[in-house]
Amino acid sequence: MGYRLGINLIRPTISKRAILKKYDYWSWIMYRELIHIYGPFSIHSYGLMIFLGLIIAIILMIRDPLRKQIISKWQLLDSISVMVLTGIIGARILYLFCNINYMSSVWDIVAVWDGGFSLMGSIIGILIVLPLYLTYFKISVLPFFDVLASYGALFEAIARIGCLCAGCCYGKPTTAPWGIVYTDKSIDVPTDIYLHPTQLYSSFFLFVIFLIVILIGRRLYRKPGQLLMFYLILTGTERFLVDFFRGDREFFGNNYFDVFSIHQYLALLVINMALFGFLVINKKQYEHI
Numbered sequence: 001m002g003y004r005l006g007i008n009l010i011r012p013t014i015s016k017r018a019i020l021k022k023y024d025y026w027s028w029i030m031y032r033e034l035i036h037i038y039g040p041f042s043i044h045s046y047g048l049m050i051f052l053g054l055i056i057a058i059i060l061m062i063r064d065p066l067r068k069q070i071i072s073k074w075q076l077l078d079s080i081s082v083m084v085l086t087g088i089i090g091a092r093i094l095y096l097f098c099n100i101n102y103m104s105s106v107w108d109i110v111a112v113w114d115g116g117f118s119l120m121g122s123i124i125g126i127l128i129v130l131p132l133y134l135t136y137f138k139i140s141v142l143p144f145f146d147v148l149a150s151y152g153a154l155f156e157a158i159a160r161i162g163c164l165c166a167g168c169c170y171g172k173p174t175t176a177p178w179g180i181v182y183t184d185k186s187i188d189v190p191t192d193i194y195l196h197p198t199q200l201y202s203s204f205f206l207f208v209i210f211l212i213v214i215l216i217g218r219r220l221y222r223k224p225g226q227l228l229m230f231y232l233i234l235t236g237t238e239r240f241l242v243d244f245f246r247g248d249r250e251f252f253g254n255n256y257f258d259v260f261s262i263h264q265y266l267a268l269l270v271i272n273m274a275l276f277g278f279l280v281i282n283k284k285q286y287e288h289i
Contacts (some may be wrong), residue, residue, distance in 0.1 A: 032166055032184065049162030053155040054084065060151050066218075070143045079144070082133050083126050090125020091117035098250040098262055117168075119156055120239055120266055123232075142224035142281075149231035150213055156235070157206035164199035171196025172247040196245045202238065209234045225281045232274035240267040 035043040058080060061067050067076060095118045134141045163169040167182055167189040179194030209231070217230045240260075243249060249261040260268070 032187065045165035046162035046168075049165070050159050053158030054080075056158065057151040057155045060154075061147055064147060064150070066143075066150075067147045070147065071139055075137070075139060079130065079133065079139070083130055083148075086125045086129040087122035088117070090128075091119060091122035094118040094121025094124070094266075097121075118263070119159065120263055120270075123152075123235070123270070124266070140224070142228065146224060146227040149228045150218065151210070152231055153206045153210040153213060153235060157203045157210060160199045160203035160206065164197065164203075168248070169199050169202070170247050171198035171201075171245050190247065195247060198242055198246045201242050201245065205238045205242065206235070209238060223281050226278060229274040229278035229281065232270055233278070236267040236271035236274065240264050240271070243267070 032046070033042045033044055034048065037043065058077070061076060062073055071079070098118065130145075131141045134144055160169070167184065167187040170182070170189045172195065173190070173193055174196045175194065176196070178197065180197045181194055182189050182191050185191050212234065213227065213231055217227050221227050221230055243261055243264050246261075250263070251258040251261055257265075
């Protein structure tokens with residue numbers, strides 16, 4: 001695919017088949033690759049949205065008065081560097097775990113520039129590695145995670161627009177009037193069929209979660225860690241519910257366990273652990289750790 005310049009990452013056009021239907025549908029033409037650099041290296045809309053979401057979140061955290069009480073600006077940037085690396089590795093590992101059957105070569109496994117990340121894997125990876133880093137440098141773990149949780153959903157909401165452009169995380173076929181059609185046959189997504197725009201579902205609900213955490217959560221929850229648990233409960237619930245409409249769901253292959261997808265079980269695990277953590281924090285006078 002040749003590169004395309006301009007600010008429009010996706011362009012709506014009326015599908016020819018839509019004329020024959022009762023409703024007007026949108027046929028989405030993705031600008032997956034924005035600028036080709038050299039060989040396999042390009043600037044993709046997926047990476048651009050992740051970068052944009054990260055920059056916005058960093059700017060907001062730098063200006064956050066709560067952050068200023070916990071960690072310096074330079075410590076924040078160092079921690080975010082660790083978080084980004086950990087998030088990319090965790091997101092890629094979970095994606096590969098769920099899609100390993102679709103990998104035909106080692107090149108497919110390492111080709112991160114083509115997309116293929118799991119936001120749930122990113123969250124899990126960060127929750128495992130970042131506390132070790134913060135503890136080593138004697139930075140309060142839970143208060144810092146509360147700052148991250150304040151803007152995590154906003155970052156995810158912007159990143160999901162990148163998923164829409166890349167064609168990943170696509171939805172099931174639908175007859176709803178807001179169904180979208182992918183026309184690029186070079187990507188691994190059903191084409192010329194109306195799909196649930198699950199990426200937009202997630203983006204919308206994650207932005208709502210961001211507003212809830214900032215406007216309500218920060219006023220209600222004052223103990224270190226409460227805001228983090230509140231964020232995990234909400235984002236886990238969002239992933240669990242939206243997954244019912246996704247067309248790329250992965251299962252264990254066991255009739256007993258295949259009531260839910262792998263990601264839904266992980267979301268339930270995150271929700272229950274966050275609920276338990278919230279109850280523990282709520283009952284104790286928590287010292288900064």
